[in-house]
Amino acid sequence: MKLKTKGTNWPRLTVQWGVILFILILAFMPKLTKITTPDFEAYCPFGGLQALGSYLLSQALSCTMTSAQIVMGILLFAGVLLFSKLFCSYICPIGTVSEWLGRLGDKLKIRFTISGIFDKVLRSLKYILLFVTLFYTLQSNELFCKKFDPYFALASGFNSDVVVIYAIITIVLVVFGSVFIRLFWCKYLCPLGAISNIFKFSLFFVATLAIYLILLKVGVEISYVWPLAIACAGGYAIELFGQKSKFFPLAKITRNTSSCIDCQLCSKKCPQAIDVASLKVVKHVDCNLCGDCLLVCPEKNTLTINKRKEFKWLPIVATVVLVTLGVFVGKLWEVPTIDIKWGEPEEIESAEIFTQSGLKNIKCYGSSMAFANKMKTVDGVYGVATYVKHNRVKMYYDSDRLTEEKIQELLFTPQKKALKVLDKNVETVYGMSLKLNNFFDSYDFSYLGAMLGKETNAIGLISEFDCPVVVKIYFPEEIENIKELSNLIESKEYTFETTQGPRTIKLEYEISGTPEYFTISKEEYIGSLFTPFIKTFNYRNDYTNNVIRTYTLPLGNNSQLRNRFSYIVSHLSNDDGIVEFETGLDSSFQEIAKIAYVDSMTNVGNIEQALLSDTLIISYSNGRQGKVLNMFDFSEEIKSAIQQEQQD
Incomplete structure (x- = not known):
């Protein structure tokens, strides 16, 4: 007699398809709606666990990680203890695709299940990969798994x-491994599967962590590498010799032997190839409480969860509740990317707190540390915390030495930039000076400059500190539609192209007060936008001005290589007699270079020979020297300088 059974676990399949559809929407959303680049790891529990470990170890959050991932990681731990590996069963896109590819292998009759000694040996690989992943993540504070994660690679392009x-x-291992070998990635390579198994062996995990913390508390200096290695090796050993967890998870598949008809459908249906039909309680480490066996069983209340028939829907309900809880708590709670204090305890206790949001340059761990290092040099600042999710900083400061306005000035960097080349026929430049709220850093300057350069005929932009910030925009002709320009500046968002497609940035600029309009000459405009480059070296301050001579050279087209001036400076510094390189404007507002040298140690001929060299000898910060092709062409400029000298 053929048994009538429900062969498809529709609740689980619906969630799996929902996750895949959500990922596809994220992937194609920038092209369809031109919104910002999607975050494919926004709720990744494994990334959250790595970030949490990194944060506990160094009080710094891994780059791009937020509270949402950490909450998901904590809930993964709780979920494994209570309900088994629900993430692997319902959510993980790699697990879902592996199952689907496996069904293809079954239809082609080419998939098999590894067992025996080979199965036991291969299970070690995921613990090795887990150790390597966590080790390098904790060392670098960057998620090492992103280097090889097949999901992240495909989703992020x-x-x-x-x-x-x-x-x-x-990717090859996931695809071909799944087709030919049952859940090859999940069983043998997945580091998330390894750490989930370790959580199942929670008594061992907690004991390992507790001993490590106690040793640290009593003053024993012991590297995190030891508990990490013990946890990975111990997890593999327990899995190798038992392949089951005694106490956790609390929810387990149970079989009523008196009503079981030994049809073997549960064993055949199990994605993990667990022999459910031979077990009273399924404690196998691979069981992820998918519930497939519950639905395929033809005998009512024979397969249940913890012998409770009403728990049939527990896996799907628990999955939805945990994910919803993670999203909700992740939005309410924010972990600082860094929280560093260098002041004395009594200074920190009496310090005032200044908070500033909207700093777009606070976007990751690296930029947060750069900000902290800058603030360490400021007298009266005792510590900083950064929150990259909302581009926010919190600063501990001495109110007797600093005011909030002074701190805002410290956070701001005045900038200037030519947006377009000024036409030679233009003699008068028209300017608009306005005060902008919510304009904080170099990113705001870049976004506003890009927007003005694309949408208007503006030729230059300058920002100056004030409360609010002063922004000056320059045009080659009178401004006609002032209202349209104001609306553009107060746009709520700006979309620009990147190598990964369109990216949309939210803007909140608000014009404060009434803009002022002015006119200046072309020469004044050029002078206002010019930023000199100056570098002293070879103990310049040890020489008095009466032994210093200056060699002046027109830069011509070389001025377009301003970002490479450090190369020519490094090359010139190899001559001990050359002590300074500075750029300026001549009477015609053309950029020139002024090279200062000690007349008793070198001469103009040596300088010109160095400038005309085919290669530049560069000194690196580690003391090593190298050679690069000379990207500058001073031949015409040197001829011009010689002619000018002869005329003089």
């Missing part, structure tokens, strides 16, 4: 965090 060769290897 192989962005800069991905090591292409690693990702290609893992």
